[in-house]
Amino acid sequence: MSTVFPEDSVGLVTPQLAQFNEPLALACGRSLTSYELIYETYGTLNSSASNAVLICHALSGHHHAAGYHSPDDRKPGWWDSCIGPGKPIDTNRFFVVSLNNLGGCNGSTGPSSVNPATGKPYGADFPVLTVEDWVHSQARLADRLGIQQWAAVVGGSLGGMQALQWTITYPDRVRHCLDIASAPKLSAQNIAFNEVARQAILTDPEFHGGSFQDRGVIPKRGLMLARMVGHITYLSDDSMGEKFGRELKSDKLNYDFHSVEFQVESYLRYQGEEFSGRFDANTYLLMTKALDYFDPAAAHGGDLAATLAHVTADYCVMSFTTDWRFSPARSREIVDALIAARKNVCYLDIDSPYGHDAFLIPTPRYITGFTNYMNRIVC
Numbered sequence: 001m002s003t004v005f006p007e008d009s010v011g012l013v014t015p016q017l018a019q020f021n022e023p024l025a026l027a028c029g030r031s032l033t034s035y036e037l038i039y040e041t042y043g044t045l046n047s048s049a050s051n052a053v054l055i056c057h058a059l060s061g062h063h064h065a066a067g068y069h070s071p072d073d074r075k076p077g078w079w080d081s082c083i084g085p086g087k088p089i090d091t092n093r094f095f096v097v098s099l100n101n102l103g104g105c106n107g108s109t110g111p112s113s114v115n116p117a118t119g120k121p122y123g124a125d126f127p128v129l130t131v132e133d134w135v136h137s138q139a140r141l142a143d144r145l146g147i148q149q150w151a152a153v154v155g156g157s158l159g160g161m162q163a164l165q166w167t168i169t170y171p172d173r174v175r176h177c178l179d180i181a182s183a184p185k186l187s188a189q190n191i192a193f194n195e196v197a198r199q200a201i202l203t204d205p206e207f208h209g210g211s212f213q214d215r216g217v218i219p220k221r222g223l224m225l226a227r228m229v230g231h232i233t234y235l236s237d238d239s240m241g242e243k244f245g246r247e248l249k250s251d252k253l254n255y256d257f258h259s260v261e262f263q264v265e266s267y268l269r270y271q272g273e274e275f276s277g278r279f280d281a282n283t284y285l286l287m288t289k290a291l292d293y294f295d296p297a298a299a300h301g302g303d304l305a306a307t308l309a310h311v312t313a314d315y316c317v318m319s320f321t322t323d324w325r326f327s328p329a330r331s332r333e334i335v336d337a338l339i340a341a342r343k344n345v346c347y348l349d350i351d352s353p354y355g356h357d358a359f360l361i362p363t364p365r366y367i368t369g370f371t372n373y374m375n376r377i378v379c
Helices: 131-145 158-169 188-202 220-234 237-243 263-276 281-293 296-300 328-340 355-360 364-376
Strands: 016-020 035-042 052-056 095-099 152-156 176-180 314-320 345-350
Touching (some): 016 131, 052 131, 158 176, 158 296, 176 364, 188 281, 220 263, 220 281, 237 263, 314 355, 314 364, 345 364
Parallel strands (some): 052 095, 052 152, 152 176, 176 314, 314 345
């Protein structure tokens, strides 16, 4: 019996792998002589290649944004609520490309990949990357797919930073930018959270300077702690209170420091445990550093409007009221700079109780605003 997927699903999808043998020069001064990018596509590219949309993922994201890899999958891709027939990114209209960033751990070349020069995993020797490095690698993928200009580049959080960087680095190759729950640069508090997460990994006895794969181990405790810290910042106080409150797992206190007594403790430990089994520690370090380094206005003395003066894309910026990791004030900085640079921009601040994770949750006003903007795009 064949599996029946929801009518608004892209159905079964198969990842594709693109091999690049031309060296890629990186901002850190090093280069990759060759690399691979894993990606998925949904929908059909039209004859003029004018309906392509690029999905940029957040810190722990990957290429599997929509649909299912097998009939037995319990969950679809991470942004399935927004990609598919009749959804905001409508695959009846758009050809959608979603990839795992360079440095990732889900199929693209990264620290867990074999370094051709040594025959061993790159580990800590993998070069530090920036958002602009990712954009350059994504542009090569676009060339490979025959896409000279994106109808839209879309991303939330770190993905939103990539979308913004696309319009700056390749202004003629982007018609629309959807920047969701993002920021023009990290605040000191955000950099601090990232540093705590990195130190949890770096000080794990099983990290071994990043060469843990050679020893057949993983810095599990460090990864768990990093994820727990990060996950707290993705949720709002209201959503955590509504979901867990001060509920206990049992009807009595244990009066020790080792037992899991509160439901929220159990949830965080589960998230950390699950994450440590699927994500590479060196990739986590790379991704958080790319977040920290992102500051496109630095090239113009901190003047974001001057940085955006040459861009040609139209913009849709969205934020969420309870997002304190990337607060609405940070989105308004982008909007204000675009207005000062006399660019076309619309802004939607969405009332949502879900904190930073709201960009992944299909609340009605979010989906309506997202859909309405995408419907404006002429292919």
